[in-house]
Amino acid sequence: MTTPAEFEAADRLQRRVWGIDTGSTPVPGEVLNAVSHSGGYVAGALADGHLVGISASLVALHADTREVFLWGHMLAAEHRDAGIGHALMLGLRTWCLERRITSARWTFDPLVSRNAYFYLVKLGVDVLAYVPDFYGPLDDGVNLADESDRLLVTWPMDSCHDRERTGYAGNTAYDPGEWRPLLSIDERGRPKVHPRGGDNRMACAVPLDIEAVRRQDPVLARSWRRALRECLSEVLDGGGRIVGFTRCGQYLLTARGTLA
Ligand SMILES: CC(C)(COP(=O)(O)OP(=O)(O)OC[C@H]1O[C@@H](n2cnc3c(N)ncnc32)[C@H](O)[C@@H]1OP(=O)(O)O)[C@@H](O)C(=O)NCCC(=O)NCCS
Structure with a gap:
């Protein structure tokens, strides 16, 4: 996604996914624009011409460790459990490997069972740390001002992944x-x-x-x-x-x- 119209559609999708009527979305259009134009990855999933999922990640060069990796900041699917999130992550992996980026990191809420299963089992991420209240309280339609504890995870994209990598698939x-x-x-x-x-x-x-x-x-x-x-x-x-x-x-x- 690269155009203002696409970023506006992404903004509207976030409102639907997170139940936000007014106020700003988790990643407003102008931030998506900045991520995209600074060489990051902003992609949408379309079904019958309609935007049904988005993924936004920054390409990071860590200033201290000099590591290059992808920092996944947002993933959202309008219809859950339809494979949209998985398709977006496979697209992200292909995009990264084409650019010789072999690892990605992001965080997720360990209390959300679907997300834990999706990341740990379907994708096969490794857990790096438990971080209490990562963002401070988030007052959107999903988090409802709960403390924002997160698991920090890494996804090694150049080795065998998904269910084969994780011994306990279900x-x-x-x-x-x-x-x-x-x-x-x-x-x-x-x-x-x-x-x-x-x-x-x-x-x-x-x-x-x-x-x-x-x-x-x-x-x-x-x-x-x-x-x-x-x-x-x-x-x-x-x-x-x-x-x-x-x-x-x-x-x-x-x-x-x-x-x-
Ligand atoms: C997280 C998210 C992007 C995943 O996308 P998705 O399209 O729903 O994911 P998929 O359909 O590819 O996979 C979901 C898996 O979770 C499983 N699942 C569903 N509910 C579950 C539950 N309560 N507990 C465990 N697993 C569950 C599904 O069975 C499916 O696995 P399967 O394909 O092996 O059957 C999507 O649910 C979403 O947008 N959630 C709201 C926003 C969000 O939390 N974003 C992530 C922030 S880190």
């Missing part, structure tokens, strides 16, 4: 007996944190639709934020890893030194 690979619960959902939908024993394999559950929980019960949503932050930070800070995510909403984690 329900079939998840045997609850093998993964001790560290965080589970109680019968009223509340988070239940379990004491961490000496287990090497642990599972952390998240609600299947945190956006609905935020709308219906913001206090409950905040308790999920705190509980997941506590559990994931503890494992990652101790040298453990996130090795998978199941379609039924469970992070799979291994302790430091455990082979997945």
Whole structure:
């Protein structure tokens, strides 16, 4: 996307995806224009001539480390679970590899089960860090002023990816007996944190639709934020890893030194 009309259409799409009536969108048209004209990647997905998805990323030369990588800033699909996001990411990968850019980084909200599955399993990203309140509270139609904790991830685009790279591609690979619960959902939908024993394999559950929980019960949503932050930070800070995510909403984690 390179023209003002295309950026305006991208702005309107963001309003539909994030439920924003007035005020600015996450990445306004003039910022998309700057990203595109500074050599970044701004692309749209069309269905029957209508814009149904957008992807915007900056090409970064890190001033301190001198690494060149893609910083993914925005991905949005108007219709969920129709493969639009995946198509946009495959397009992004091709674009990068043609320019010899081999790694991408971005962040996502670890409470959003769909995004965790999409990035960890469908794309096969590796988790670099858990970052509490990355942007400060975001008051849009999806985040509803919740704290903006994020997982920072990297996508190695020049190796084998997607489901083959990640050992735990879904329900079939998840045997609850093998993964001790560290965080589970109680019968009223509340988070239940379990004491961490000496287990090497642990599972952390998240609600299947945190956006609905935020709308219906913001206090409950905040308790999920705190509980997941506590559990994931503890494992990652101790040298453990996130090795998978199941379609039924469970992070799979291994302790430091455990082979997945
Ligand atoms: C994140 C987003 C871009 C993904 O795009 P998409 O077109 O919906 O993604 P896809 O259809 O390619 O894949 C979604 C996958 O999630 C799975 N999924 C859906 N709901 C899920 C849930 N609650 N838990 C786990 N996985 C889920 C789907 O089954 C699908 O996997 P499959 O193809 O193996 O069946 C899109 O959902 C979106 O725009 N969300 C709102 C904005 C946003 O959060 N952007 C990302 C910011 S980091």
